[in-house]
Structure formats: structure tokens, C-alpha cells
Amino acid sequence: MARLIVTVLLTIVTLLASDANVYERNCVKCHKNLSLPLEKFFFDYLLKYSSERRVKQALENYLRHPRKKASLSTEEVLLRYGLMPKSTLSNKDLEKAIDIYWERNKVFGKIE
Amino acid sequence: MSASNATATGINHSERITLVRFVGLYSFLALMILILGSTIYFKLQKDLMLQTKRLELEEYSKELIDGLKLLHIYFDRYRTYPRNPMYRSAIYDADHIQIFSTLKYPEGVQLEKVIYTTDGVIQYVHVLDSYYLGAKYTVVEIDDDGKWFARTWRSILIYGGLFLTVFLAAGVMLVHLFLAPMRNAIHLLDRFIKDTTHELNTPVSAILSNIEMIDTEKVDPKTAKKIKRIEIGARTISTIYQDLTYLALNHKIASMNHEVDLSRLIKERIDYFKILGESKKISFETDIQNGVKLYIDENKIARLVDNLLSNAIKYNRRGGKIVIRLAPGELLVKDTGIGMSEEQIEEVFKRYKRFDSGAGGFGIGLNIVAMIAKEYDLQIEISSKKGHGSEVFVKWRV
Numbered sequence: 001m002a003r004l005i006v007t008v009l010l011t012i013v014t015l016l017a018s019d020a021n022v023y024e025r026n027c028v029k030c031h032k033n034l035s036l037p038l039e040k041f042f043f044d045y046l047l048k049y050s051s052e053r054r055v056k057q058a059l060e061n062y063l064r065h066p067r068k069k070a071s072l073s074t075e076e077v078l079l080r081y082g083l084m085p086k087s088t089l090s091n092k093d094l095e096k097a098i099d100i101y102w103e104r105n106k107v108f109g110k111i112e
Numbered sequence: 113m114s115a116s117n118a119t120a121t122g123i124n125h126s127e128r129i130t131l132v133r134f135v136g137l138y139s140f141l142a143l144m145i146l147i148l149g150s151t152i153y154f155k156l157q158k159d160l161m162l163q164t165k166r167l168e169l170e171e172y173s174k175e176l177i178d179g180l181k182l183l184h185i186y187f188d189r190y191r192t193y194p195r196n197p198m199y200r201s202a203i204y205d206a207d208h209i210q211i212f213s214t215l216k217y218p219e220g221v222q223l224e225k226v227i228y229t230t231d232g233v234i235q236y237v238h239v240l241d242s243y244y245l246g247a248k249y250t251v252v253e254i255d256d257d258g259k260w261f262a263r264t265w266r267s268i269l270i271y272g273g274l275f276l277t278v279f280l281a282a283g284v285m286l287v288h289l290f291l292a293p294m295r296n297a298i299h300l301l302d303r304f305i306k307d308t309t310h311e312l313n314t315p316v317s318a319i320l321s322n323i324e325m326i327d328t329e330k331v332d333p334k335t336a337k338k339i340k341r342i343e344i345g346a347r348t349i350s351t352i353y354q355d356l357t358y359l360a361l362n363h364k365i366a367s368m369n370h371e372v373d374l375s376r377l378i379k380e381r382i383d384y385f386k387i388l389g390e391s392k393k394i395s396f397e398t399d400i401q402n403g404v405k406l407y408i409d410e411n412k413i414a415r416l417v418d419n420l421l422s423n424a425i426k427y428n429r430r431g432g433k434i435v436i437r438l439a440p441g442e443l444l445v446k447d448t449g450i451g452m453s454e455e456q457i458e459e460v461f462k463r464y465k466r467f468d469s470g471a472g473g474f475g476i477g478l479n480i481v482a483m484i485a486k487e488y489d490l491q492i493e494i495s496s497k498k499g500h501g502s503e504v505f506v507k508w509r510v
Contacts, residue, residue: 043184050206050243107245111183111193111212 022093023100034081042105044072052102059098063087131287138283142276149275150268161260162227162234169227169236172199172252177240184244199254203247211246215253223249229256302360309356316353319346344391347384351422355476358415367409367487374404378417378438385421393431400438406508408488416484419477420445420504427502441510446503452496460494 031038049055062070066083073081087094179194180203193212194201202213208223215221220230227236236252323343328336378400389396406413424434424447432448452460461482485492485506496502 039188043187046246047184047242047244050246050248051209052205053207055246107187108211110187110191111245112191 022089023097023104026087026089026093027097027101030084036077036081038101039105041072042101046107048072052106056098056102059101060094063089063094063098130291131284134287134290135280135283138286139276139280142279142283146272146275150272153268154264157260157264158229162229165234165254166227166236169199169234169252169254170238172196172201172254173236173238173250176201176250176252177238177244180244180247180250181242187245199252201253202251203245204249204251205246206243206248208249213251215251216255217253221251223251232256232258305356306360309353309360312349312353312356316346316349320350340387341391344388347388351418354415354418355480358412358480359476367412369407369409371405372408372410372413374406374413374443375400375402375438377410377414378436378443381414381417381421382436385418385425388422389425389434392425392428394425394428395433397433397435398437400436401440404438404440412484412487416481416490416506417443419481420506423447423477424449424502424504432501441508443506444503445506446501448501451498451500451502452494453498457494457496 027038045055045058049058058070063084064087066086068078068083071078071083089097175196176194183191183194193214195214200214200216202215202218202221203211204221204223205211210218215233215235217231217233217235220233221235221237222228222230223237225237227234229235232255233253234256238250238252240248240250319342323339323346326339328339331339379398382396382398386396420443421434421436424445428434428447428449434448435444435446437444437446461478481492484490489508491505491507493505493507494502495505
């Protein structure tokens with residue numbers, strides 16, 4: 001019985017970790033190396049798209065089809081780093097990564 | 113058909129009904145105009161108040177947006193929402209989801225409007241160009257002190273009441289103006305009847321008393337027949353005279369009530385009318401119980417009986433029959449005449465109403481009957497069938 005509980009708990013922890021890893025591995029890692037904080041981009045997206053639904057939709061569109069016109073980065077950033085490559089993540093993983101990005105940065109419940 | 117429901121007092125009653133109906137319709141229309149005017153006035157006052165408050169709320173909104181801008185830029189350092197004791201506020205995203213609120217009534221927020229009142233507060237909605245913290249809408253709220261509301265209602269009540277009073281007064285004046293020609297015509301007719309009545313009395317009395325003095329057995333049959341015809345004519349005029357006198361004078365004189373022997377009175381009246389009935393070969397069938405009494409003015413009950421008998425003769429067919437039955441609490445006069453329809457029965461007690469102009473009269477007989485019945489609480493019931501005759505029941509409490 002005790003073995004079963006341990007197995008289930010381990011599975012849950014592994015699953016959660018793998019979800020977080022999608023975001024960490026595919027988004028945070030690159031941006032950290034380039035010194036482009038993801039949090040700043042989040043507030044730029046909020047400023048332009050406002051709601052959760054619209055922000056997520058815009059992010060997904062941009063990550064699938066990165067275009068200069070759709071980018072919220074400044075000219076300098078674009079000149080220096082260029083456009084980010086097209087995401088190769090599966091739809092499910094991309095959605096997960098965006099969800100985690102939203103959950104970590106959203107302002108809901110954080111305003112005092 | 114019962115006489116108690118019928119028009120018994122003539123012009124004054126119908127004038128009152130007309131007046132009530134007109135004033136009712138007029139008041140309804142006046143009220144509609146007043147409600148419409150009040151609604152427009154109320155809305156204008158509300159808009160005026162909101163426009164005044166809008167300037168104040170726009171200032172608060174600008175202040176809030178400045179605060180949001182700073183919060184958006186420095187969100188990583190501090191997260192305190194911009195507050196001001198002068199107002200409460202809230203921010204909503206593009207999908208109308210509330211991001212943060214200090215509102216008193218957040219459930220009353222209407223993002224599609226600009227400025228409005230709800231639950232005792234005034235809310236002002238501003239749409240942002242840049243969505244600081246994701247906020248597309250800012251809502252600024254202040255308390256509505258309700259002073260404008262009380263002031264507007266007071267004005268509506270005072271001016272509305274004044275308007276209604278003037279309107280109603282004008283209505284009553286209009287009714288009197290419209291009714292004047294009709295009233296004049298009726299008064300003219302009444303005066304004419306009154307004047308004519310005075311002139312009828314002496315000649316009719318002279319004719320009847322002189323006829324009574326003639327010994328018909330001593331004159332030849334041809335002359336006797338002529339005298340009888342004169343007597344019938346004189347009695348008819350006499351009945352009309354009695355009715356007109358009653359209308360012109362009697363109902364204004366105090367009643368002389370006493371215990372009247374109805375059995376005797378009815379027998380006397382039948383004898384009086386028999387001679388009129390004979391001219392149309394009408395037979396009389398009577399069933400009169402002796403000793404039936406009623407506490408009433410004798411002249412008035414005589415007018416009532418005379419009119420019923422006169423009508424039974426007038427509207428009977430030639431060779432017809434009249435049944436008269438008297439029992440305690442009930443008098444029946446039944447004829448075999450032309451009868452009446454349901455609609456005619458409804459109108460039978462109205463003054464100057466005649467259904468057969470060829471039968472003569474002024475249409476005042478049953479109006480007199482209704483007036484007397486009303487005065488003494490007698491129940492008049494009429495049942496009739498066109499072409500078969502009519503039955504008139506007079507009932508009273510024994």
C-alpha cells in the first residue's frame with residue numbers, strides 16, 4: 001500500500017515537473033542566455049492585448065509565425081538579436097508553455 | 113328589466129354620466145401627457161446632473177490612469193493600487209473580466225455605457241488606449257447624494273399637480289360648454305310642456321264634467337255614440353294632462369303618504385280606462401284580491417297604475433286583452449300588444465322615449481312610473497316578446 005502511494009506521488013510530481021520543464025526548457029533557457037527578460041515582454045503584451053484570451057492568442061500566433069510586424073520588441077532588440085525562430089513545439093506543449101508563462105506573470109491577485 | 117337601474121331622473125342623470133365619462137377620458141389623456149412630460153423632464157434632469165458630475169469623474173479617471181501607468185511600469189517593485197478617498201474605482205480587461213476593484217457596487221457596472229447611476233452611486237467608464245496592467249476599462253465611482261432626485265420629484269409633483277388641476281378645470285368648462293345646447297333644448301321642451309299643461313286643465317275639466325251631466329239614455333243612439341267618442345278623447349287628454357302635471361309640479365311637492373286601498377283604487381282606474389279600451393275592443397280580465405293596501409301617496413300610485421293601464425291599451429292590438437292581477441306585494445298588468453325587444457326594454461324608462469310614434473303620447477309615462485317606483489322602493493319588472501305582448505310586474509315588500 002505504502003509503495004502504491006509513493007508511486008502515485010512520484011508520478012504526479014514528475015508530471016508537474018515535466019509541465020514546468022516545457023516552459024523552462026523551451027522559453028526561459030534561451031531568454032536567460034540572451035539576457036532578454038520574459039517578464040518585460042509579458043507587460044508589453046498586456047499593454048497591447050489586455051485580456052488573458054487575447055494575450056495567449058497573440059503569443060501563440062507570434063511563436064508559430066514570428067514576423068517583424070507582429071513583434072513587440074524594439075528596433076534595437078530586433079537588430080541585435082533578430083526575430084526569434086519559429087517554435088517547433090507541439091500544439092499541446094506550446095499551449096502548456098504559454099499557460100505557465102501567463103500564470104507566472106499575470107497581475108490577477110497580485111495587486112494590493 | 114328593473115326600474116331601479118333605469119334612468120328615472122332624466123337630463124340631470126344622463127348629464128352626470130356624460131360628464132363623468134368625459135372627465136374620465138379627459139383625465140386619462142391629461143395623465144398620459146403628464147407622465148410623458150414628467151418622464152422627459154426627469155430624464156433631462158438626470159442627464160444634466162450626470163453631465164455636471166462627469167467633469168469631476170473625468171478628472172478622477174485621469175488620476176487613476178496615471179497611477180495605473182506607474183504601477184504598470186514599476187509592477188516588479190510595488191503593487192499598491194492607486195486609491196483616493198474621493199472616489200472608488202475598478203479596472204476591467206478587454207473581455208470584461210475584473211482585474212481589481214474598490215467599488216461599492218461592482219455588480220452594477222455597465223461597461224458599454226459612459227456615465228450612469230446604479231444603486232445610489234454614479235459610475236463613469238473610460239476606455240483606455242494603452243491597457244496598463246491589461247486594463248481596457250477604468251470605472252470610477254462616487255456616491256449619488258440623491259438631491260437632484262428629490263428636487264426633480266418635488267418639481268414634478270408641484271407643476272404636475274398644477275397642470276392637472278388647470279387641465280381638469282378646462283375639461284369641466286368644456287363639458288358645460290358642449291352640454292349647453294342640449295340642456296337648452298330640453299329646458300325649452302320642459303317649459304313648453306309646463307305652459308301647455310296650464311292651458312289644458314280648464315277646457316278638459318269642462319268637457320268631462322259636462323259629458324257626465326248628459327243623460328245618454330235620453331239622446332238618440334247616434335248622438336250617444338258621438339258623446340262617447342268625445343268622452344274617450346277627453347279622458348285621453350285628461351290622462352296626458354295628469355302626467356304632464358306630475359312631471360311639471362308633483363314630484364317637486366312633498367308626498368302625502370297614507371295607507372291606500374289598492375284594490376279599490378285599481379278597480380276605479382280600470383273602470384275609468386274601460387271606456388278607452390272599448391274603443392279598441394279590448395277586453396279586461398281582472399283578478400283583484402280585496403284589502404290589498406300600500407303606504408303611498410294616492411295621487412302617485414294612481415299615476416303609476418294609470419300609466420301602466422294606458423300603455424297596455426295604447427300598445428295593444430285591436431280586440432286584444434288586458435289581464436290585471438293584484439295580490440299582496442304584487443300587481444301585474446299584462447297585454448296582448450306589439451311587445452318589445454330586449455334593447456327596447458333596456459330603454460323603456462327613459463324620458464321622451466317612444467317605440468311607436470303612431471300610438472301617440474310623449475314618451476313620459478314609464479319615466480313617471482320609474483320615478484315613483486324609485487321613490488317608494490317598488491320593484492318594476494318587465495318581460496316582453498315582440499308580437500306577443502308585455503307583462504309588467506310591480507312588486508313591493510309586504
